[in-house]
Amino acid sequence: MGARYASPIRVWIGAMKTNAIFKRTYNSCLKLLSTEPIGDDLGSEPHLAARLDVSRTTIRAALAALSARDLIRVNGREKIIQRRPVPSDYYPEIETEPVSDIVEKRFMQWILHGDCKPGQQINSLELARQFGVSTSAIREYLNGFSQFGLLERRPSGSWIVKGFTKEFARELSEVRELFELRSVQRFVELPDSDAVWGSLDIINRDHLRLKEDVEKRHADFPALDERFHRLINNTSRNRFMVNFYALISMIFHSHYQLSRVDEKERHSVAIGEHLAYIAALQSRDKELAMAHCRAHLNTARATLLRSMDVNAPA
Template sequence: MRGNSLFKRTYNRSLDLIGGMPLGAPMTSETQLAQTLGVSRTTVRAVLALMSETGLVTASEGRRRLARHPVAGDRFPEPQTESARASVERQFMQWVLHGDLRPGQLIHCAELARKFNTSTTAIREYLTHFNHFGLIERRPNSAWVFNGITAAFATEIYEIREIFELRSAHRFASLPDDAPAWQELAAIEREHHTLMAEIDTRYRDFSRLDERLHRLIHEASLNRFMRDFYDVISMIFHYHYQWNKVDEKERNSAAIHEHLAYIAALRSRDVRLIDLRCRAHLRTARATLLRSIDARPPGADADANDGLRAG
C-alpha cells in the first residue's frame, strides 16, 4: 500500500486536515474520513495505521486522538503522490516551460513516453484532451503538432473561465456545512498563510497552491464539462506564474492576498461578495497571462503564436 501514489496522496491530505486540530482532539470515524477524502475505508485504515506508527495519533479510551501536529518530515515527497495522469501533465508542462516546445513543432508520443518514463497510451490520452480546443492537433502520421497560445486565444479562454468559475463558486457557497470541501478549503487556507510567512524562499510554490484552490472550486460545480475544462485552464493559467520571472515574488504575494479574500468570501456565502472577489482575482490572472504572452523569452520567434509561455 505504501508504494501506492493514492495512499501517499491521501496521507498528505490527511495531514492537512489534522494540522488545524487541537492536540487531544478525537479523530473522525473511518467512514467519515473516507467520505471526506473520497477514498476507500481500506486506504483510510492504512493512513491511520501509519499515523499511529509515527506518533501522530494514539488510541485513548477506544478512540484515536491527535497526539502531535504534523511537521514537514511527515509528508511524502510530492512526486510520489502523483497519479500517472498528473505525472504526465507535470512533466509535459515542465517540458513546455523549459522552452523545448514551440508553436508548429511536432510531438511524437513514443519520444515523450521515453522522456517521461511512461506509456504511449498515457501520452496519447493526455494530448487527446486538448485536441478539440485547438491547442494541439493530431496529424495522420501519428504525430501531433502544438499550435501555441495567442493573446486572442487567451482572451477567449478567460471569458469561459470567468463564467464557469463564478457558477462553480456560487455552487461551492451553497454546500452544506459538513461537506468535505469546506475542510479542504480550510486546509488550503492554512497553507496560504504558511506560504505567506515563508514567501521570501518559497514564492515559487504558489502555482501548485493556486491550482489546488481553483480546482477545488470547479469540482463543486458537479458538472463534468466544467471539471473537464479545468484541465485546459490549468495548462494555460496555472503555469503562467512561472513564465515571467520579473517581480515573481511580489506578484505571487499579491495573489495570495487575493486568494485569502476569495476564500473569506466563499465562507461568507455572500454571492455579491463572492462575485466581487472572484472577478477581481481573475482579472489579475488575465492581466498577468497577457503580459506573459508579450514577454517572449530570448531567442523566441517573434510570431504572435509564440504565446505558449502563458500556460
C-alpha cells in the first residue's frame, strides 16, 4: 500500500475513436467515382449518405478530402468529378476496419489455431500487444465472446480458455438439434403462401446445380449450407434460437476453413442429405422431416468430432 503516486501532470498520448468509418466511406466514394464519367456530378450529400449508409457528417468529411486531393471540384451544390482515382488514392483495407472487427478476426484465429491450450489463462495485456489494440478492446471482446462457452471467468477476473473440446462440440450439437427440430415442426406447418417455400425451392435448385458440378464447385457448399440452415432456424421466430444459430454458424464456418480432409466427399454426402431433408420438408410430413433433420445433424456432429481428432488430438 506504499505511496506510489506519480506526478499528476501527464502528457496526453493516444486514445481516440478511430476514423475507420471515414476511411471506408472515402474508399467507397472513390469506387463510385471510378464508375462514373469525368465531369459528372456526384449527387447531393443526403443521397450519398443514404447510399453508403453513413451520416452526412461523414460524407462531408469524405467530400472535403476528395476535394483536397483534386479528385472532385466542389462548387456550391455541384461536385464535379475531376480525375480517375489511382490505387494509391485508396486507404489501406486494414485502416477501414473498426477495432472491434480487428479484435474479432485476430482472436478467432488465435483461439482456433493458435497455440492456446485448454486450461490456459488469458493474458489480456499480452493479447493486446499482440493484436495491436488496447487492453480495453480485448476486455470488451472477451466479455462478449464468453457467452459462446469457450471461456470461463475466474473469480479473480482473469479468463481461462476452456478450449474447443469434444465436450463442447457435443453440447453445441445437442442444442442445435433441439432448436432445429423445433424449427422444422414450425416449418412444415407454414401455409403454402408463406415466402419460405419459395426460398426453399431456390435453395433446392442451388443444391441440384451444385451437385452436378460438385467436382469444381464443392467449395461453394459452406455458403449454401449456411443459407439452408439459417432459413430453417429463422422460422422459429425465436430470438434465442436465431442467436444460437449465429454461434453454430461461426463455429462451423471456422471448421470448414480448418479441416480440409476429404472435403469434397463430405460435401457430397451433405448435399445428398440436404436434398432428402428438403424433399421431406416439401412433403409437409412432419415426422419424415424431423427424421431427416436428425439424420443430417448426426452426420454433421460426427464430422465435427472427427475433424477434432485430426486437428487437436487432445
